[in-house]
Amino acid sequence: MTATNGGKVYDSDLMRALRRHHEQLKPALKKVSTFLQASPYRSATLNIEELAAATQTSTAAVNRLAHVLGLNGFTGLRLALMENLLAVVSLADVIENRVKLSPDTQFGLVEQLALSTSQLDNIARMNEAQTLRTMADLIAGARTVFVVGLGNSFHLASLLAASLSPFCTGVHSVAMDAGIEGAAHRLSAITEHDVLLAIAMPAYTRDTIRLAQFAKSRKACVLSLTDCPASPLTTVARLSLFVPPTHPVLATSRVGLMAVIEALISQVRQQAPEQCDPAPMLPADVLTTLRSDARAHSFELRWREPDDTFPGDDLP
Numbered sequence: 001m002t003a004t005n006g007g008k009v010y011d012s013d014l015m016r017a018l019r020r021h022h023e024q025l026k027p028a029l030k031k032v033s034t035f036l037q038a039s040p041y042r043s044a045t046l047n048i049e050e051l052a053a054a055t056q057t058s059t060a061a062v063n064r065l066a067h068v069l070g071l072n073g074f075t076g077l078r079l080a081l082m083e084n085l086l087a088v089v090s091l092a093d094v095i096e097n098r099v100k101l102s103p104d105t106q107f108g109l110v111e112q113l114a115l116s117t118s119q120l121d122n123i124a125r126m127n128e129a130q131t132l133r134t135m136a137d138l139i140a141g142a143r144t145v146f147v148v149g150l151g152n153s154f155h156l157a158s159l160l161a162a163s164l165s166p167f168c169t170g171v172h173s174v175a176m177d178a179g180i181e182g183a184a185h186r187l188s189a190i191t192e193h194d195v196l197l198a199i200a201m202p203a204y205t206r207d208t209i210r211l212a213q214f215a216k217s218r219k220a221c222v223l224s225l226t227d228c229p230a231s232p233l234t235t236v237a238r239l240s241l242f243v244p245p246t247h248p249v250l251a252t253s254r255v256g257l258m259a260v261i262e263a264l265i266s267q268v269r270q271q272a273p274e275q276c277d278p279a280p281m282l283p284a285d286v287l288t289t290l291r292s293d294a295r296a297h298s299f300e301l302r303w304r305e306p307d308d309t310f311p312g313d314d315l316p
Helices: 013-024 027-038 048-055 059-068 073-084 091-101 109-126 129-140 151-167 179-187 206-217 255-270 283-302
Strands: 145-149 171-173 195-199 221-226 239-242
Touching: 013 027, 013 073, 027 048, 027 059, 048 059, 048 073, 059 073, 091 109, 109 255, 129 195, 129 221, 129 239, 129 255, 145 151, 145 179, 145 206, 151 171, 151 195, 151 255, 179 206, 195 206, 206 221, 221 255
Parallel strands: 145 171, 145 195, 195 221, 221 239
Antiparallel strands: none
């Protein structure tokens, strides 16, 4: 099996087959499938026992998945994984192994910058440029854009909503202080003219998936930012952008997600609909205007004519 479109990680025959069968797999096989999709680089370096251990399943489950995919057991699966492996191995795994083997090794600025560079390269391999452009078109053309991200995605979802506001007719951050009940209330008015942009990284917050499913049931366009095709968001979303969150020290890395968010905002800015101001005022410009108006109003109050009266002037 070979990649079918310029070596994109998720466009190989193997990855397409995994996506096609994923939802119908039994739980043990689904664990293996999820791992293969979430860690396409690392998977190709493991033998069958290591793969079974990494997925907390068994060698029999690995072999059964291979047969479901039409491969000749693990031998065929390993060959497909090797062909799917690109020129580099996930640097997060390399650094993590280095830290584990040498406890004195510190994860510092140099390692973080190298990891970030690797993650950004991986994002380019995992996604098509056209997907970003299409998502930006859908966002720019929506009546209202709802953004949801809970758990470890909450703050970036809020940032995304705030950054989109100048370039869209209406943007709402669904998750705020009122919790899931407040989020459900804000999303209750979503229609087929709106877009829900959902963010979910492992471990996926169940309420994010439920809100996305609700939006889809109302015929809204659901878009997602998530880690891989095995994410439960991909079964709900019309389009998804994949962002590797692996970090050798932290629970998740936000570097890649921040880069994708900025790219999406930039793309929307370039494709903003005509009814949006193509050159919106910057916050500093707005503040300058407000302060000028306030000074002018204060001047008028100080220099009003003696016979001018204001409500309440006649009160003692």
